[in-house]
Amino acid sequence: MNDAHPKDALLEVVQRGVESIDLGRQLRTGMPQSPNHPQFWHTLPRRHGDMVRADGSSAANDMITTGTHVGTHIDALAHVSFQGKMHGGVDAVAAGVGGKYEELGVHTIEPMVRRGVLLDVAGHLGVDCCEGGYEITVADLEATAERAGVTVGAGDVVLIRSGWGSRFAEGAPYVGGPSGVPGVGEAGATWLAERGVHAAGADTIAFERLAPGGGHALLPAHRVLLVEHGIYIVEALDLEGLAAAGWGEFTFVLVPLNIFGATGSPVRPLALRAAR
Amino acid sequence: MNDAHPKDALLEVVQRGVESIDLGRQLRTGMPQSPNHPQFWHTLPRRHGDMVRADGSSAANDMITTGTHVGTHIDALAHVSFQGKMHGGVDAVAAGVGGKYEELGVHTIEPMVRRGVLLDVAGHLGVDCCEGGYEITVADLEATAERAGVTVGAGDVVLIRSGWGSRFAEGAPYVGGPSGVPGVGEAGATWLAERGVHAAGADTIAFERLAPGGGHALLPAHRVLLVEHGIYIVEALDLEGLAAAGWGEFTFVLVPLNIFGATGSPVRPLALRAAR
């Protein structure tokens, strides 16, 4: 590469300026998360002042303990099986021998730089937040897309906003439990799969509708997307800023940690646009 | 947004196709890392076959324990102090009270989508790998840039390849210890700072030159970059693919985990270009 060479088209756009909306939640000890997964904990084994080097410098450092399905995160295909099989018919028990999912683990997810689409269902329905247990229907998805003037195409990443994410700061109520949580069900997941999306995300912990009091007993949308169609799921997104900005389509960037054999990864996805 | 509207310039380029080179190391239990930091460990508390739901589905999950300065990672400004002060004169001991660096923690690093430049020093010197303890000089940096026809500008992310990263798979030798590790010293760091770079990275654990047997006793480049100039450091990059592809400049994408108050974060940076 030489500065005299024709400029790369991507870099040219980037250097003219890019606007970015952060779709990830901040990782904090005590944030709401599913009790099925190891809690996120961050601590400082070494702080400034603990030890000073000969030259007057010091270094502080961290220890993290966490599940991978906490905070904003992506589900690898290895996360879910149905009747003993993962996506592509992979034997789920055999695949885990060795303590790593070498097949379908999160290290097999390519970093994403692709079209993202926001379906702001709460906005379309005119509510701050869909009710706990509300199932977002195919009709809701289609009407939302139509009103926003966006189409959902093959290879897209579709983000579904129920408004439930506005409750993240409340803590336990965000997780759901007694209230249930809004989201798509089997029908909505099938609609997404029929459109050939690459990944689907939502502003809730479980992506899909949870019945009031029902917990995580049945997760049909996970089965449809992860197992049957190989479509990744992104959970606990912060879609409030994206909805407020009114971005219906955008460049979606998501880079999972490359954890060999894991079933998921915390992520911090971005929505990007050229500055205007 | 409406599909009829003029297309976003960034998305247009992205949809014509983007090439990507992964600059992050895979996170694996047992990979080489500094003994100063908690080891990376990944395990599966739940595997498929451990428990099956009523509907025939099962979910596997993970537990991770790790430092933040392991694998490919970014140093936040809170990582290093000099004579009791962090960047901007922030009192380093006071800033850590509460167990979080609210000032200058890794949550204050904005996701990066900006120009990246590779300075392939090993390539320029015609070696596979600079020797342990070799200090990359200002003359090396300038000659490498000149030969590649790239300039280092304000706001850029500069990645310096010593070739030491080709030893990552060897394990302990990559960490250095008796051999030392190649890298810039105070002079090289000053040269980077004078050019106003946003961040600097290298294919070694400590970014800067470590003397043979010298360990981490003195880290002048960290002081210059993090403390004096507020320039982020990215370590343990995989620059082999980038050098092999001959990309001298590119769009550099790096999204730290948004860990409130931490001194660093594992990252998986990408180099991007429009497909040709």
Add this chain to the structure above:
Amino acid sequence: MNDAHPKDALLEVVQRGVESIDLGRQLRTGMPQSPNHPQFWHTLPRRHGDMVRADGSSAANDMITTGTHVGTHIDALAHVSFQGKMHGGVDAVAAGVGGKYEELGVHTIEPMVRRGVLLDVAGHLGVDCCEGGYEITVADLEATAERAGVTVGAGDVVLIRSGWGSRFAEGAPYVGGPSGVPGVGEAGATWLAERGVHAAGADTIAFERLAPGGGHALLPAHRVLLVEHGIYIVEALDLEGLAAAGWGEFTFVLVPLNIFGATGSPVRPLALRAAR
């Protein structure tokens, strides 16, 4: 030592047979614990079947993440400070520099083999369980001791049973929160300190009375015992078996993990008696 030598008096008793009552709770992922402390998690990184050695053998292993004030545990004197001082006037902030409490950490607690006394307050009051928020009074303690015919002496370990431990299996209610938790207050702690006890324990998470809804805002018994008198506190004991057996005094054995600089340790105390 020679078998012909006169037998050790302790070993002689032991070899005639010893009865033991386990006073510790089983450590299980998901057990009730204070939300202030890192959750106990146990997982198996390696299971049998993951890897078989050349000779046909395999080894399974564990990873544990945990706070030290979870499950049945002991508080070191370093756990609590009052107005900036720990026991003996040690400066609390200065003592923690370095990330270890070299003074007063749990490694400074000698293993205990000494007289234990059970004060079964719930039994004396004729209830299964004292109510949440009930303050166990000095009169309760004295009447309980008198009825049992035991005296509390210098150097003893005194275990106070409120019956709340019978709720451990219920999970969240055991922790308290809205209901409060029964226990001694400042007066009861002072009574214990006046008797010169070596350590005091209870069948609740916080040892002392928690007001309904009050959380851990004020912990006067901790101040009296740990800070003012250097008396260790043992929490979340299982005293149900001891009460059922009607043991009023016994040999109490408690061996903290020797964790350098920690503020506490999970423990599994035993009550022992010569077999009859």
Add this chain to the structure above:
Amino acid sequence: MNDAHPKDALLEVVQRGVESIDLGRQLRTGMPQSPNHPQFWHTLPRRHGDMVRADGSSAANDMITTGTHVGTHIDALAHVSFQGKMHGGVDAVAAGVGGKYEELGVHTIEPMVRRGVLLDVAGHLGVDCCEGGYEITVADLEATAERAGVTVGAGDVVLIRSGWGSRFAEGAPYVGGPSGVPGVGEAGATWLAERGVHAAGADTIAFERLAPGGGHALLPAHRVLLVEHGIYIVEALDLEGLAAAGWGEFTFVLVPLNIFGATGSPVRPLALRAAR
């Protein structure tokens, strides 16, 4: 129990005074341990000074991450299998389904209060420390016992001192690796099993002899003891004080953490004697 009642014989001895020798190593971040297991790390999420309560008090706390086969520890029978079976013919793979060894896990080990015997092989051989890779023979064990005038009986806990424990403070050399580690082999383990011991311990990480450079590839003594005979193994004991004191027999106390389903536990065993 009533103070007027005849005193418990055990308590009577205890109250006349007990001498204790600590057989456990201090748990410190950075101590030598097998690289096969998660490292021991201790950190303080909260230190005094981080937060002060309304009443002027503060509490500091800990986070621990660790394997269970680190520091002084006990191996549960679930730790090792041979040709797919654990002790008693339990199917090793099936037993681990669920992520806990409900059968043969460390929670099934009863706390030990029983006769302990020291076989100070290094003392008998007149060396500070047996050489790396030295196999302690049956003849060594028998001669050591004879000279000390102790017999090894059914139900005893036998502690074998090679002197290698004196190298614990050296760090990496203690682990062995190139040098190998001294210990019994299959023959010595068989000799112990024939005597019906309850548990066997040593002052090395692996209990048994490791060949120079051989690592943990073959562990016949583990097979003989854990799998074939259901005899527990205690590793990384500190036997220096016990040997120096010349205690050949004593009361041995070991209380594993009651971790449901784990393959081992850190322990801090004690040798006790009535004061003289």
